[in-house]
Amino acid sequence: MITIKEIAKQLNMSTTTVSNVIHGKTGEVSPETQKKVQDFLDKVDYVPNISARNLAQNQSKIIGLALKARADKYENLIMDPFVSELIGGVEETIRNAGYFMMLYISSDTTEIMRHVSTWNVDGLILFGMLDDDGIRVSEKYKKPIVCLDTYSIEGLKHFTNVGLDDEQGTYDMVNYMIVKGHKRIAFLSDNQSGVDLARLNGYKKALADGGLKFKQSDFLKIRPKSDEIQDSLEEICRKAKNFDAIMCVSDLYAVTLIAALTDRGIRVPEDISIAGFDDNMLGQLHRPALTTVHQDVKKKGIVAADTLLKQLNGQKTPNQIKLPTHLVIRDTVRA
Amino acid sequence: MITIKEIAKQLNMSTTTVSNVIHGKTGEVSPETQKKVQDFLDKVDYVPNISARNLAQNQSKIIGLALKARADKYENLIMDPFVSELIGGVEETIRNAGYFMMLYISSDTTEIMRHVSTWNVDGLILFGMLDDDGIRVSEKYKKPIVCLDTYSIEGLKHFTNVGLDDEQGTYDMVNYMIVKGHKRIAFLSDNQSGVDLARLNGYKKALADGGLKFKQSDFLKIRPKSDEIQDSLEEICRKAKNFDAIMCVSDLYAVTLIAALTDRGIRVPEDISIAGFDDNMLGQLHRPALTTVHQDVKKKGIVAADTLLKQLNGQKTPNQIKLPTHLVIRDTVRA
């Protein structure tokens, strides 16, 4: 691990000169010395010490990707194909821009913020924030933040959010179900806030526009914790008799539900139609192939990272970026 | 971002004292001053600057998780449930031990090593290394390394490898197939080195022990690149007629294959039996549920991180750690 100081000593020159060559400030140094340094550099393959650089420049070249895990979903979070696709998109974009990515998963916002400030992280991508988190974050942290799939959180409103046209997505799908003759359509999710709420609203709107009435019992709540999910599915499958179709809030839940239904002799789509949301490999590899709402998760990650990079360069970015969705009609909704 | 220096100034004492209190060196400082500092600390919530600390101590508290992506599989790598489960296990363990995780994905070993040395990473978890990578890595990097699923790579032999009893896993499954009356059994994979080779060997051994002969044509090669996979599957499905069963090297491939077979009217397990390897959600949610070899991927990540942490504490660790596998008999191998 050779240092600039050491190089300067061996070459009988000052650290400034070496540093200038390293940073390509060609105007500041004569061609001869330039070459001399460059040759030496090639020989010893010098690697800068980022800690020292960070200290001197008060920046870190780190972008933090903080995933807030709901306690009841932690085990699922990292397994969800959604998350890994997202990470893939973000990591690639960040790396290509010469930044580094630090991944932090926690259910404790305070902990996340401590982590971020010790490392003097240059920018932050936040996923899974809700309720009062926003205020605490924006109090502590004064650098660029991009949120992902975050709806109207007080205190985060002045940050850019990269999201999806969730409402339109479920609207289109439920509308499609109605057109195909389904009347009793349920909605399945594990909560009613944020993204899930938006998708629920799209579903309700489609019902209303189709002349159907939404009843509280049309909302099916799934409890994803591993010690509750079986009971939860049992209950949902019992209620399934009352419906022609179920709009699920994610592909994961759709596929999980279909498996549970199949185990109980209820056929999809003959007995009941099921649709998902995400269009990930879970549904693509499923047979019958899952009818679902497509979103480009990797793109979401790329756009989020790109937006943050723009902010880091001092550019303004819009308050909301909504990526489109489209229907992927396959085989789990009866035609 | 308050600094120790600033705190010392405001409290009219030296930085040493403040630093001592922060590090709990209670013997060095009187109870009164201790309390005074502590109170102040709580009020301003001081966060240490890690860059400065790293520089002073020549360590980073960072553990690098480097995933080497084969160029032909990059898009699949991050989507594979295997990787996200692994990341989950590693991240959690590292975080609980007070370390930080830096994730780096690349197909270029040199790039990975540059990254690692700039950050002065304290320890490294390496996944997906092969061939000559090992030598280059161990030349550049003199700190603890733990490899994951790495077989006998020259130059990495003196590092601990956390792996699986891959050979036993496929042996057990193929043996089970034979017991159930299958005779013409193929093996499907995308390469024949490392983990895949070990699993192939287990398969061959089971064939031999069952009195069956292995022919070169029993190896089915799948090409996972998105522009080749369809052709590849077409070819494999054509060959499938010649077999009673196919042992797939992963659940992902097993499920992919079953979907392709189903699309062509070939039924599993009635017409052909399929087994996977991994036991991830892909197979669990599949119907018919996938018969597969179980491995605990999250545990693998945890063990790898734990092993590295031990080495960081100066403990010796064994050269090889092999986690067990066991059969999960479900519905895709005909009884």
Add this chain to the structure above:
DNA sequence: TTGTACGCGTTATCAA
């Protein structure tokens, strides 16, 4: 028990 002073590797300022 407390304080002073220096080093870690880099960048930046300013003088030569």
Add this chain to the structure above:
DNA sequence: TTGATAACGCGTACAA
């Protein structure tokens, strides 16, 4: 065109 030197924030040996 080059070189001294100060700063970044922290830890620590050593002096008081």
